[in-house]
Amino acid sequence: MTRFRAFVIDIHRRSLWQVLAVYLASAWFVLQVSEHVVERFLLPEWVYGSAVILLLVGLPIVLATALGRETPADARASDGRPPADLAAVNGETSPPPPSLQPTRSAPDPDPESAPLPSSGVWAELRRTLNSSPFRMVLTWPRTLAGGLAAFAVVALLGGLFYVQGAPRVSEARGSAANTFEERGWILLADFEVVDEADRGIALAVREALSVDLHQSEHVNVLSRSQLVGIFQRMDLEDPPLDIPLALEVAERFGAGAVFTATVSRLGPQYVVSGRALDAGTGEELFAIRVAAAESRLLEAVESLSREVRRRLGENRGMIRASLPLPEVTTRSLEALKTYAEAEQAVSEGDAEQAAVLAAEAIRIDPSFAMAHRLAAVSAFNQGRTSEGREHASRAYELRERLSDRERWHVEAFYQHLVRLDPRAALDLYELILNRYPDDSRATNNMGTTSFTWRSDAQSTRTWHERAQELSPGSLLHLTNLTEMTGLIGSPEDVERLIGSMEELGATELATRFKVRSHFARGNLEEVRRLCDSILAGPPLTFHFSDDRELCGSMALAMGQLSAARLHLQQVQNSYLGRGQWLRAYYIAWALFLLEELVDDPTAGIRHVDSFMSALDADRIGEPERYFLRQNVAMMGGLWGSDRMLGVQEILPPYSEPDHWFTRQGASLVEAARSAGRGHGREALEEIRTSDAYGENPIHWLVPRRLLLAEAHELVGDLDAAVAELLEIVDPAWGAFANPIVPRALLPGLLIRLGELEAARGNPVTAAEHYQRLLALWDDADTELAPRIQQIEAALALLTQ
Numbered sequence: 001m002t003r004f005r006a007f008v009i010d011i012h013r014r015s016l017w018q019v020l021a022v023y024l025a026s027a028w029f030v031l032q033v034s035e036h037v038v039e040r041f042l043l044p045e046w047v048y049g050s051a052v053i054l055l056l057v058g059l060p061i062v063l064a065t066a067l068g069r070e071t072p073a074d075a076r077a078s079d080g081r082p083p084a085d086l087a088a089v090n091g092e093t094s095p096p097p098p099s100l101q102p103t104r105s106a107p108d109p110d111p112e113s114a115p116l117p118s119s120g121v122w123a124e125l126r127r128t129l130n131s132s133p134f135r136m137v138l139t140w141p142r143t144l145a146g147g148l149a150a151f152a153v154v155a156l157l158g159g160l161f162y163v164q165g166a167p168r169v170s171e172a173r174g175s176a177a178n179t180f181e182e183r184g185w186i187l188l189a190d191f192e193v194v195d196e197a198d199r200g201i202a203l204a205v206r207e208a209l210s211v212d213l214h215q216s217e218h219v220n221v222l223s224r225s226q227l228v229g230i231f232q233r234m235d236l237e238d239p240p241l242d243i244p245l246a247l248e249v250a251e252r253f254g255a256g257a258v259f260t261a262t263v264s265r266l267g268p269q270y271v272v273s274g275r276a277l278d279a280g281t282g283e284e285l286f287a288i289r290v291a292a293a294e295s296r297l298l299e300a301v302e303s304l305s306r307e308v309r310r311r312l313g314e315n316r317g318m319i320r321a322s323l324p325l326p327e328v329t330t331r332s333l334e335a336l337k338t339y340a341e342a343e344q345a346v347s348e349g350d351a352e353q354a355a356v357l358a359a360e361a362i363r364i365d366p367s368f369a370m371a372h373r374l375a376a377v378s379a380f381n382q383g384r385t386s387e388g389r390e391h392a393s394r395a396y397e398l399r400e401r402l403s404d405r406e407r408w409h410v411e412a413f414y415q416h417l418v419r420l421d422p423r424a425a426l427d428l429y430e431l432i433l434n435r436y437p438d439d440s441r442a443t444n445n446m447g448t449t450s451f452t453w454r455s456d457a458q459s460t461r462t463w464h465e466r467a468q469e470l471s472p473g474s475l476l477h478l479t480n481l482t483e484m485t486g487l488i489g490s491p492e493d494v495e496r497l498i499g500s501m502e503e504l505g506a507t508e509l510a511t512r513f514k515v516r517s518h519f520a521r522g523n524l525e526e527v528r529r530l531c532d533s534i535l536a537g538p539p540l541t542f543h544f545s546d547d548r549e550l551c552g553s554m555a556l557a558m559g560q561l562s563a564a565r566l567h568l569q570q571v572q573n574s575y576l577g578r579g580q581w582l583r584a585y586y587i588a589w590a591l592f593l594l595e596e597l598v599d600d601p602t603a604g605i606r607h608v609d610s611f612m613s614a615l616d617a618d619r620i621g622e623p624e625r626y627f628l629r630q631n632v633a634m635m636g637g638l639w640g641s642d643r644m645l646g647v648q649e650i651l652p653p654y655s656e657p658d659h660w661f662t663r664q665g666a667s668l669v670e671a672a673r674s675a676g677r678g679h680g681r682e683a684l685e686e687i688r689t690s691d692a693y694g695e696n697p698i699h700w701l702v703p704r705r706l707l708l709a710e711a712h713e714l715v716g717d718l719d720a721a722v723a724e725l726l727e728i729v730d731p732a733w734g735a736f737a738n739p740i741v742p743r744a745l746l747p748g749l750l751i752r753l754g755e756l757e758a759a760r761g762n763p764v765t766a767a768e769h770y771q772r773l774l775a776l777w778d779d780a781d782t783e784l785a786p787r788i789q790q791i792e793a794a795l796a797l798l799t800q
Helices: 003-013 016-041 045-068 084-090 121-129 132-137 140-164 196-213 224-233 243-253 294-311 316-320 333-347 351-364 369-381 385-397 404-417 422-435 440-454 457-470 475-487 491-503 507-520 524-535 547-557 561-578 581-597 601-614 624-639 660-676 680-691 698-714 718-728 731-736 741-759 763-776 782-798
Strands: 168-174 184-188 219-221 257-266 269-278 284-293
Touching: 016 045, 045 140, 168 269, 168 294, 184 196, 184 243, 196 219, 196 257, 196 269, 196 294, 196 333, 224 243, 243 257, 269 294, 284 294, 294 316, 294 333, 333 351, 333 369, 351 369, 369 385, 369 404, 385 404, 385 624, 404 422, 404 440, 422 440, 440 457, 440 475, 440 698, 457 475, 475 491, 475 507, 475 731, 491 507, 507 524, 507 547, 507 731, 524 547, 547 561, 547 581, 547 741, 561 581, 561 782, 581 601, 581 624, 581 741, 624 660, 624 698, 660 680, 660 698, 680 698, 698 718, 698 741, 718 731, 718 741, 731 741, 741 763, 741 782, 763 782
Parallel strands: 184 219, 184 257
Antiparallel strands: 168 284, 257 269, 269 284
């Protein structure tokens, strides 16, 4: 017979067909069971893959075992005689060995009936498998035992993953790499839950995913404040972001995809089943499912994030370069839940609640760097700079745990608030914006840093305008923009922005800005009406300023001194109790100016003495302490008050004597001393020295202008003196400046400007200043009657 026919007969004789059929049927059964177990217990995909690999590897081993076993036909020698042992079994007698037999010629075998030749690949394979080593290894008991042991190992590893709650991707299918654009936007919808008790877990999972996606340079994630702005245009107020609404919002914004997920429990573990949807069609782009025990859920979210980024087309190298999520955030899911609530409070403009929640997150996990950063920002936004400095320093110590983006934010804020290095802070924000041009936080902070250290309202407004465009729903950005818009004197734009606040539901904040806007435009009756309404309820704090400070300072400017004393004294006590020392000092200054209007300097000095007695160097942190030290000393030098100059003995100097901050502050105090002694040229020289440091902090802006005006007047340059005072009494600056000093100074400076203009020979301009003051005082208290008579007399002389 032919070789192929003999080959087939040999396979049939060894039952390889039956072995193969049984093996394939068993393999099918094993795969079905594996698939069911993986699906039911959400085991990693490698469990099923391992089963497939073991079955593929086992197939040749099983076939080799079957091929290597002897059959009766195999027992015959190559010359056709059975071996002795088989012959004995059959009752035959073994013939003598061939060498003892007589030789004779044998006829050629019939090719149709001859056995398979003892040469060729098949014969060699048979001889190899029949050799002693292989026959000892490839036995059915050992083959079956080896297979069962391999599957037992896979089952054991899978079981350990389940029992220990190890994070794992149990499903991942589909891709959007070909359709999602680089730096495209993705919207995270609200995550759904099977059990309402897991709502907090879902919030934390969504926040964690957002944080991890923010490490990506390939993907942009819509922020809460951006969503609020879109809801505003849709005439919706904080709706649940379910899938239909998320798709509509994404399409309006131009996002490429919506990602949603369901958080559920499976025994002791949590399962997050997510899917990305095309923003235009709603069709599924890809789906991912991860699972882990609660203690390791953040690691599972990290795996989810990496899969999302990969399926959106991000380079694997960039993904691998990202820091692990639990290191970027916290290993405590409870801390992350609280942090997510704090972030939500920030986006809603509730700095006090954000501070409380951030403090709770830090209590749960003291090494939570992002919570320290958020606590620092919240404290700073409430005027508690020393507290903000502590948290900013701690976040800086923990910064290596953060992604590049968050680390640069922490470093920039540290440079701004702790190191007092605005140039370094601005460089870091610029670095962020070069890589992440849509980062609204960095954009906003570019403006805040510029205004805090350089008093540049115009460029600051530009930055805040851009931040508001990026996050139209952020009340913080909107507040900053409205303040800067008011400062540069754009009343129509201020009204528009106030309308945006009302549309966002921030009616209380809008009312406070209406007070400022009406004051800037001279609508004093509206100012009084709104302040009466505001102060009828409990006082609130917006953007550093307490309601009693806002309305009390305007009452002072409008000559309602009794109301001003009441409100300002109350709010000063509150500021001292809260540790807002600079603001308490500004109130003391305002009360001093108030008493000067009624020619009662003794009462004014009492207000200053009361404040000075409350000072406690140990309770005041930097940079607030040095700002306070130099501000009080500047005004003490200008007024010739040794008591105020004594603040330099109460509060220590800044810790770095060569820091620009130290040197500039010292130069301004020396300028004030020179001006107080009547040495105008020396004062101007000291001011020029302070200007050489290149910064112009907002807390020194008004004292510096007063110094310049006094120094210019002393050297006879009345034009320059008037120019400096006009900057302070500008209606927009007086209305929107924060803190209150320009409003408190307004009456006295208008009188001084009238006197200077009269001295310059400008009676018309002098009369305008007096008339402006009389208009402010149209409903003044009677204790101002003598002062009003003096002004009217001066005005009569000018108009003769």
